[in-house]
Amino acid sequence: MKRRHVVPIAALAAGLSVAVAAWAQKPSSTEREAEQSKSTVVQGPSLPVTQYTLSNGLTVLLSEDHSLPSVATHIVYLVGSGHEEKGRTGFAHLFEHLMFQGSQHFDQEYFAPFEPIGARTNGTTNSDRTVYYEQIPSQFAELSLWMESDRMRSLLPALSQEKLDNQRDVVKNERRQRYEVTPYGMAWNYLDEALYPEDHPYHHSTIGSHEDLTNATLDEVKAFFNKYYVPKNAALAIVGDFEESSMRALVEKYFGDMAPGERALAPAPVTPTIDTPKHWIAEDDVQLPMVYFAWITPALFAPGDAELDLLSNVLSFGKTSRLFQSLVYEQKLAKDVSAYQASQKLNGTYVIEATAAPGTDLEELATALQKELEAALETPPTPSEMTRARNDYKKDFFTRLESFDNRAGLLAAYFLHTGKGDYVGEDYERYILPTPADVQKAGKKYLDFSKVVRLDFIPGKKSTPVRKSTMTRPQAASNATQETKK
């Protein structure tokens, strides 16, 4: 869609739907003055939080706000598809589905007590973690703790082969719907496979393969639960209309007596490098070819991460963004172009993707894209470009802190990535402090065509195997253009 913000798309691609912060309550004028005096950041967002740990190691993050009669709960388990055993891709996510199939004291659909009170609940898995969440009318807030604690302590007595088989079918259909029948839907599966070596946690997709899903057993589900679904390996964030002292007591009542278990070892692979550029070609049932360029980049919150986000605005947000204006608006080679940093815990991935305009040869587009990116990185963002990029993030931080649900997700994400929930101020400053030179420097450092993975989607048959090759450093783009005419 034209002129939509690229950041949420990037965040979604990495499963970090809550990775960008926002704003909590309007500070009083005194608070605001105090804040201004100690920082150049005007009207920065704030998200007050009380963080503590139960005796069994469960981290708790509480943030009280009585502006709406509702309570949002996010519980994050520090296990994702990055922890999966070889031959068991998709297991963490399949397990997430089983968490909705009933537990010892409520052996029914997890949704059943929530929908009749207008509450929302769901879960989501990515490479780094698994999150379960509820948003509930505040008079029912205890129900979320009752239900979450029951499945955390006693999922297994209610588990059965029949439930596993059913959810295996559901997940396979999720794979078909979200990846296989969606045009270009397999792009991230291929990109991760090309970017990361086989033993890297990000090499395989969170959804997994049909074969591995078929092979998952009930015993493995039980072992996974016992190892990862324990207080020490989790954090519970609660935001909204409650009194902190009462909520502390409730959390203790439902979670305090569980055996602590162990914090799972976080995968710590060596950050891979692409020594020789790769060029993969996939066929899909599509009319317009697409090209993706992808690079391995800094992790979420690491130096360079926010600079690359700001760069994305300069490259592809708005009609005068550098890649959009040159490739879409003026040369008309692309139907669309989008550049974004997908940030994750171990490292990020920077992606530039473009769909060819009808009649445009993909090679011509790819060559032009490379040339325009290299040219774009030769000059730092102008003052106007920096203003637009910063203002966009300023607004974005407000947007991301509007709802209790987003705030709870944000606290859980901050804890996952930094060990503390109180991080929104630091997060915000990452977008305000960089200079134009910093942004340019990050782009030049990481978006290097000698370390790139290129993926093409071309019209053809979905079932055709992906052609995988390496490429020599592409010629200077200006020369190559002449060789790749239609």
Place this chain on the structure above:
Amino acid sequence: MRGLAYSYLALSSLAWSFTLACSSPKPPEAKAPTPKAEEPAPDPRYLALPTPGEAPRWAPPAANKVTLKNGLSIWQMNHGATPLVSIHLMLPGGSALDPKNKAGLTLLTADMLDEGAGKYGALELSDRLGELATDYRSSAGVDYVLLSMEGLSENLEESLKLLADIVMRPKLTKAEFDRRKQHHLAVALSNQDDQGEARQKALSRVLFGENYAGLPPSGTQKTLEAITWQDVKNQARALSVPEGAHIVIAGMVDEATALSAVERAFGSWKGKRKAAKLEVAEAPKGRRAYVVDFPGAAQSSLAIATRAGSYSDPNQYAEDVMSQKVGESFTGRINMNLREAKGYTYGAFSQFRRYQDSGYFWVASNVKSENTGDSIKEVFQEFADLCASRPLTEEERNESVDGLLLGYPMTFDQVSSLGYRLVSLPVRGRSVDYWTTWPDEIRKVTTARTNEAAAPYCDPERYSVIVAGDKKTVVPQLEKLGIPITMLDRDGLTAPAATAPAATAPTAGAVVGKKN
């Protein structure tokens, strides 16, 4: 990600739920474990689900409406503690106004309005919006065009000035027309790859023919090709009229600020709107399946649909309560059957979609290709049971009503959703106090009324079945069910005879008749 497989767009996605004073909702009973001799006593914490606390007092924020002399109405709601504002300018007359051979004209016109306006060229206008951090976008529904902005409260005045330029002073140059037309053609081409798009085009065409609500708002290759620069200029002139238009401002902005800013920006806007008479086709008769071929597709994008009432249909409250339990919620009957019992799909849902002059009810799901026939059979079995062996129970009615009412406050937690909620009032022809009357309408729906509302939807003969999927896999399954088949192309038009299966005669297009 688990869960809801469909995310319905903008207006139709709003759950019309409301306040807190409900009948007393009873969550399902927790199942007390059966203690065995050697096991410890049951955990007292988990013998029953917790008792809810006292229901908090809460009322939806008030909305205000005033109409300027030029006929532009201003809807305003000051709410929230975040310095954000959501703005929508609603112009009556949506894609239903497109000429039959020029589907996509209204959307293309709406899209063209910000390609240079007032003193700004297209690029300068984009930069100006960027400096303000105001996101702008245009969209077209069947009945309306929306020009929408999300931005910082402090930039309301400047944003409105740009919006006034966009709607009152668009440049509509030939160069920008050529560029955006090519883009819309490219999108239409790309959309042909998407099973969900093909299903939607076929559904509209089958239910509404080539009349009201039948044509795709984004057009097709053929209809977009036919659109000229002059067409767009004429359409823009027809749309850009204050009389009957509505501007909505929701978020952290006080009433006086909002009203004076709108008056300054739009007070000089002039023009009278011409009423358009739109014809609604007669509903299709007899059950029939329509197949759009996607060779080799792993799933079928399935819709089972029938015509329903418009925004003004008095049955809508009872129908909405009914739909919750049939399939609008995760634990609705259809999802529990197709997903949680059979594993045919990642999700299956039902919904009423309404327009000003008509509407439809549909069940939608992406199902594994091999399970297409069985999925259709199960849905029709659910319909049959609904009117025979398993009418909706008192408990189901209560769960549905309480779910709608108790969930209501949570839908007020973001300025963007407030904006859509507020603009849905003029879109649907509602009064400014609609949110205070709606809960009573829902509460009044009895179990008997719920089942009366369900009755017409149990008849399988009124449904059209649309399948965008692999013809080779799907057609034999449909034949086994005895449902006659018509092949459609990816624009929802009757496919050439050579590709249609033998034994069936195409009777797709509906004819013009009275309004539903």
